[in-house]
């Protein structure tokens with residue numbers, strides 16, 4: 547069965563890639579591509595079954611409100627989620643229990659696997675530090691992915707009964723040891739020419755393990771978006787995180 551897919555935010559960096567990816571997918575048909583000036587009614591007029599929403603935190607709630615009240619499943623990668631916003635969309639989904647909504651803070655399958663592998667490795671190593679590296683226009687630091695990775699590592703260490711890491715530093719310049727995320731140092735590099743990269747470094751007696759992921763182009767998000775579209779139509783309710791669709 548061919549899925550009838552619309553992209554909202556089709557003129558954006560990620561959205562324009564999503565338009566191409568949906569057009570190229572053999573099991574999907576692109577039925578609408580909406581930019582900022584478009585009418586949301588175009589979605590129902592085009593018979594969209596799934597909307598891929600890639601816009602802005604100021605726009606996402608209005609778009610989801612419309613889709614979920616008009617029988618359209620949604621995959622969104624737009625950021626800015628709070629507990630309050632999640633409660634609101636859960637309320638909308640209760641009124642449309644047949645619909646699925648995927649909110650994916652990260653569509654990169656490699657980045658999600660990097661997080662998972664780090665979580666698995668966490669309890670086996672005494673030391674761990676996270677280094678995330680991004681392009682020079684990124685506003686937030688550390689990245690959401692790095693923060694989440696450090697939290698997962700800290701939780702896995704705590705669950706295994708590992709004590710907090712010891713930091714021998716007695717003299718340092720502010721920031722030299724990175725940000726402390728639940729006891730895991732997280733370092734943020736900003737460099738023109740990079741896109742999105744992360745390495746998690748584990749160390750113990752006589753050995754280290756580095757888990758590194760590199761997003762080299764916005765196309766890296768497309769396999770995750772297409773997977774989300776295929777799965778969301780058969781997964782009613784809210785799914786937060788693409789990892790739930792990856793059979794990890």
Ligand SMILES: NC(=O)c1ccc[n+]([C@@H]2O[C@H](COP(=O)([O-])OP(=O)(O)OC[C@H]3O[C@@H](n4cnc5c(N)ncnc54)[C@H](OP(=O)(O)O)[C@@H]3O)[C@@H](O)[C@H]2O)c1
Nearest residue numbers: 555557558559560581582601605623624625650651652653
């Ligand atoms: N989940 C992930 O893996 C992932 C990865 C990267 C980025 N993101 C997030 O995805 C979102 C989009 O990122 P991006 O880099 O593609 O941003 P972008 O280049 O600024 O694209 C966003 C697009 O959405 C349009 N837009 C805004 N409000 C709209 C509305 N109400 N209806 C239709 N279109 C609307 C914008 O139009 P104007 O130009 O007119 O404002 C722009 O073309 C951001 O929230 C970003 O943080 C997620």
